[in-house]
Amino acid sequence: MPESMEILNALTLFANFVLVPGLAYGSQLALGALGVTLVFGILRFANFAHGDLMAFGTMVTILVTWWLQSMGVSISPLPTALLALPIGILVTAIFSILVDRSVFRFYRIKKSAPVILTIASIGVMFMMNAIVRFVIGPNDQQFYDGDKFLLGAREFKKMTGLDEGLSIRYTQVLTLAVTILVVIALFWFLQRSRTGKAMRAFSDNENLALLSGINPDRVVLITWIIAAALATTAGVLYGMDKSFKPFTYFQLLLPIFAAAIVGGIGHPVGAVVGGYVVAFSEVMVTYAYKKVFIYIFPENWQPDGLAQLLSTDYKFAVSFIILVVVLLIRPTGLFKGKVI
Amino acid sequence: MSYLIGENITGGYGGMDILNDLTISVDKGEIAVIVGPNGAGKSTAMKALLGMLDLRKGKVLLGGKDITNLTPQARVGEGIAFVPQTQNVFTSMTVQENLEMGAFLRCDDITETMEQIYELFPILKTKRKQAAGELSGGQRQQVAVGRAMMTQPSVLMLDEPTAGVSPIVMDELFDRIIEVRNTGVAVLMVEQNARQALEIADRGYVLVTGSNRFTDTGAALLADPEVRKSFLGG
Numbered sequence: 001m002p003e004s005m006e007i008l009n010a011l012t013l014f015a016n017f018v019l020v021p022g023l024a025y026g027s028q029l030a031l032g033a034l035g036v037t038l039v040f041g042i043l044r045f046a047n048f049a050h051g052d053l054m055a056f057g058t059m060v061t062i063l064v065t066w067w068l069q070s071m072g073v074s075i076s077p078l079p080t081a082l083l084a085l086p087i088g089i090l091v092t093a094i095f096s097i098l099v100d101r102s103v104f105r106f107y108r109i110k111k112s113a114p115v116i117l118t119i120a121s122i123g124v125m126f127m128m129n130a131i132v133r134f135v136i137g138p139n140d141q142q143f144y145d146g147d148k149f150l151l152g153a154r155e156f157k158k159m160t161g162l163d164e165g166l167s168i169r170y171t172q173v174l175t176l177a178v179t180i181l182v183v184i185a186l187f188w189f190l191q192r193s194r195t196g197k198a199m200r201a202f203s204d205n206e207n208l209a210l211l212s213g214i215n216p217d218r219v220v221l222i223t224w225i226i227a228a229a230l231a232t233t234a235g236v237l238y239g240m241d242k243s244f245k246p247f248t249y250f251q252l253l254l255p256i257f258a259a260a261i262v263g264g265i266g267h268p269v270g271a272v273v274g275g276y277v278v279a280f281s282e283v284m285v286t287y288a289y290k291k292v293f294i295y296i297f298p299e300n301w302q303p304d305g306l307a308q309l310l311s312t313d314y315k316f317a318v319s320f321i322i323l324v325v326v327l328l329i330r331p332t333g334l335f336k337g338k339v340i
Numbered sequence: 341m342s343y344l345i346g347e348n349i350t351g352g353y354g355g356m357d358i359l360n361d362l363t364i365s366v367d368k369g370e371i372a373v374i375v376g377p378n379g380a381g382k383s384t385a386m387k388a389l390l391g392m393l394d395l396r397k398g399k400v401l402l403g404g405k406d407i408t409n410l411t412p413q414a415r416v417g418e419g420i421a422f423v424p425q426t427q428n429v430f431t432s433m434t435v436q437e438n439l440e441m442g443a444f445l446r447c448d449d450i451t452e453t454m455e456q457i458y459e460l461f462p463i464l465k466t467k468r469k470q471a472a473g474e475l476s477g478g479q480r481q482q483v484a485v486g487r488a489m490m491t492q493p494s495v496l497m498l499d500e501p502t503a504g505v506s507p508i509v510m511d512e513l514f515d516r517i518i519e520v521r522n523t524g525v526a527v528l529m530v531e532q533n534a535r536q537a538l539e540i541a542d543r544g545y546v547l548v549t550g551s552n553r554f555t556d557t558g559a560a561l562l563a564d565p566e567v568r569k570s571f572l573g574g
Contacts, residue, residue, distance in 0.1 A: 194440075194444075197433070197437055197440060197441065198441070198444060200430070200432065200433060200437075201430050201433060201437075201441045201444075204430040204431060204432045204433060205427055205429075205430050205431070207424070207427070208424065208427065208428060208429070208430060208487075209430075209441070210412070210413055211412065211413070211416060211422055211424070212416070212441050212442055212444045212445070212487070213413060213416050213417060213444050213445035213491075214441070214444050
């Protein structure tokens with residue numbers, strides 16, 4: 001049946017260039033947005049330094065990875081970075097607690113308006129940005145040393161007899177698996193554990209939480225530890241999947257905030273959903289559908305151009321448009337988060 | 341001597357004094373009610389006892405111990421529970437989680453206390469998996485009181501517990517508050533519905549411009565023609 005073959009070919013193309021990359025990218029955004037949303041929900045300000053916190057955590061992880069590699073440590077076929085990740089998280093957590101102690105706590109005690117904390121976070125962002133460039137440099141770094149393909153395009157073609165190939169990289173599978181684990185662990189922590197419930201109570205109603213005897217310093221401390229862990233994990237997964245470049249991480253701030261706001265800022269489920277919404281919007285709008293159309297439409301229906309809605313150069317416009325539309329139409333986001 | 345005493349309190353929120361030489365006390369197994377016109381400093385008086393106010397003069401005693409310099413959180417640890425007038429539940433959390441948060445300071449088993457609260461407020465047991473923000477006004481107040489009771493406090497302070505609930509719900513809430521008193525807790529509340537509140541009060545304080553105007557049992561205040569004329573609408 002040539003008809004169904006055509007459709008299968010089209011689907012394979014779509015899966016290869018939209019579905020699989022979208023899932024991986026969406027997971028990375030979801031982890032980033034979770035960190036932003038947690039800080040917003042509990043510390044009550046939009047932390048613009050989150051992108052650079054991701055860069056910092058990834059930098060530490062890369063340095064530890066290099067050191068491990070020089071010592072000859074390897075967990076092939078898995079990447080060495082996975083072994084370095086816990087150390088990266090630890091260092092980043094200590095670093096963000098130090099930043100909180102030296103910058104954000106001052107404004108918290110003064111009970112400054114959230115916008116002042118946000119502006120302080122922009123200062124922190126530049127500082128972290130500079131530290132990262134000082135230490136590791138502004139250039140691209142490749143640090144992924146695991147196996148490349150779980151499923152190669154050629155193998156897939158041989159297996160199925162289709163004209164189009166589907167390739168799945170290990171980094172994509174790893175990203176998805178780690179994201180699922182982290183999200184499950186985080187939700188379990190927030191919903192079931194005593195400390196997690198105290199954090200939700202603090203986010204819901206700070207005064208009543210204080211009246212109930214919840215220790216605010218502890219809640220702030222744990223929030224930073226979790227935010228640092230999420231930022232480092234997201235950054236390392238992104239860096240393994242693509243590459244590590246400090247400037248790219250700074251730019252990730254926009255889709256991450258878009259994701260957090262689409263889902264409803266302060267709402268963890270919203271952050272995860274928002275991550276995938278933004279990622280798929282970006283990938284789908286910038287993908288050239290010409291080849292897909294060739295398979296599914298009759299010859300005289302073929303488009304002349306690439307059937308690409310937006311050049312990849314403009315992918316950041318997608319996050320921007322989503323952000324503006326959501327803030328205009330539904331400022332609380334999909335899951336009724338807080339209004340900024 | 342009463343269990344909780346605020347003695348000759350003078351102070352405000354930093355600027356002008358709102359309270360002037362005010363004395364308020366409540367004993368275990370008693371309901372004390374603070375009433376008075378708007379702006380008399382009723383809620384401020386309660387906040388002074390809770391430690392949310394700068395006191396220039398006077399002291400606060402709990403069971404004979406001077407707690408004037410303790411923070412509100414420390415007073416919660418000493419056995420004072422407070423139900424604010426508004427935003428007194430965690431709206432995004434379930435009823436049961438609200439109660440758990442109330443008992444946050446306790447390290448022992450809280451299931452028994454929770455059962456007692458479900459007995460006192462049976463509706464909360466049927467709604468225990470529901471978010472507190474989805475409940476009606478009266479049910480929310482029950483959650484708020486229940487949350488405060490989870491610490492097994494010796495003093496329960498309520499800031500206008502019946503604000504914004506229907507008269508039927510108000511009667512029911514007052515019945516519950518009487519039951520709480522009967523377990524030996526000292527109950528202190530500020531009330532807008534002065535007449536109904538004084539009916540259940542063992543002690544009543546009528547405040548005017550931050551000072552004691554009349555102090556007596558609830559029944560005596562209700563019978564006093566001057567109090568009736570000035571504060572209870574005849």
